[in-house]
Amino acid sequence: MLQINELKFNYRQDDGKEIRALRGLSFSLPEGESASLVGESGCGKTTLCNILNLTLGDYSGSVLFDGTKLKDIGNTKNYYSKVQYIFQDPKSAVSPYQKLAYFMNAPLINLKGMHKVKALNLVMEKLPDIGLLPDVLDKRSNEVSLGQLQRLCLLKSLLVSPKLLLCDEITASLDERSIKDCLTIINEYRKKGMSVLFITHDIDLAKSFSKRIIVMFKGTILEDAKDESSLVHPYSQELLNASAALKGIQAQDFAPKSAPSCPITVDSICPYYKRCNDKTADCLNEFPKLFKLSGNHCVRCLKFKNAEI
Ligand SMILES: Nc1ncnc2c1ncn2[C@@H]1O[C@H](COP(=O)(O)OP(=O)(O)OP(=O)(O)O)[C@@H](O)[C@H]1O
Ligand code: SF4
Numbered sequence: 001m002l003q004i005n006e007l008k009f010n011y012r013q014d015d016g017k018e019i020r021a022l023r024g025l026s027f028s029l030p031e032g033e034s035a036s037l038v039g040e041s042g043c044g045k046t047t048l049c050n051i052l053n054l055t056l057g058d059y060s061g062s063v064l065f066d067g068t069k070l071k072d073i074g075n076t077k078n079y080y081s082k083v084q085y086i087f088q089d090p091k092s093a094v095s096p097y098q099k100l101a102y103f104m105n106a107p108l109i110n111l112k113g114m115h116k117v118k119a120l121n122l123v124m125e126k127l128p129d130i131g132l133l134p135d136v137l138d139k140r141s142n143e144v145s146l147g148q149l150q151r152l153c154l155l156k157s158l159l160v161s162p163k164l165l166l167c168d169e170i171t172a173s174l175d176e177r178s179i180k181d182c183l184t185i186i187n188e189y190r191k192k193g194m195s196v197l198f199i200t201h202d203i204d205l206a207k208s209f210s211k212r213i214i215v216m217f218k219g220t221i222l223e224d225a226k227d228e229s230s231l232v233h234p235y236s237q238e239l240l241n242a243s244a245a246l247k248g249i250q251a252q253d254f255a256p257k258s259a260p261s262c263p264i265t266v267d268s269i270c271p272y273y274k275r276c277n278d279k280t281a282d283c284l285n286e287f288p289k290l291f292k293l294s295g296n297h298c299v300r301c302l303k304f305k306n307a308e309i
């Protein structure tokens, strides 16, 4: 359903300097399947979503949805009825001047051709599933909490019944009970065949959402595993260790071993080189390709060069 091949995107700053947000990203998502995409702040997750949401177009490489290149999609209404994006920042998705009833109804009316009374009834019927009451529809976005707004954005996208849902760190402003409610309702739609790209920087949440984990770092994929129990890349290990340490050690005892992330602009060395505890001299001379360890598992690390099938 979704095929991304060697996707590259640079932001151009006012001073002419280019920021390389995506530097050759490749993965695919078959129809009906889901994946968690995990990566730290600034690795390019939202940039990818904006490309998939047709907001950014000036990229190289290819992105195909149902066999059609995104650049060739003429009927955006048809595309948005199949692909829905839930923004990381819910405020940026909603006009502060609109009543939330209008915001919630709009896709059902515009994309599904539903009558506005029927649309409103459907929204009201489903609000309890996200823990909200119908009176919220009379409010505007600045009159509800960020978490309430994020849950509304989720429901609005789900009611379109998309084939693919892009969730961009949607749990960041939610408490634990709301996260559980949101995952429950997303999973109901998954059972009906909807695919989800679940984006997060939380490896535990990523693991609880999907067996397939795609690990992203500095605009590229470092590991893509269909079974998260086998994550082997040194960066994936860093994420797992950090999470285990946070769970097992009191906060004041926890000191991260890794140096802070810093931009790498050289293409000829491993993107994780500066933070890697396993690096060798070879890692300075080569940008590793994604080595295929099995039909379900790829890893971008020279340690696995000889293990490739
Ligand atoms: N409009 C912009 N202009 C210039 N640089 C940008 C712009 N938006 C993002 N960037 C840069 O592109 C890189 C990727 O940003 P992006 O927002 O995609 O990261 P992210 O993985 O979503 O991070 P986060 O987890 O913090 O949301 C970062 O280095 C960021 O500073
Ligand atoms: S290629 Fe080298 S530097 Fe990069 S992750 Fe593997 S061991 Fe570490």
Ligand SMILES: [Mg+2]
Binding pocket: 045, 046, 047, 088, 168, 169
């Ligand atoms: Mg982001």
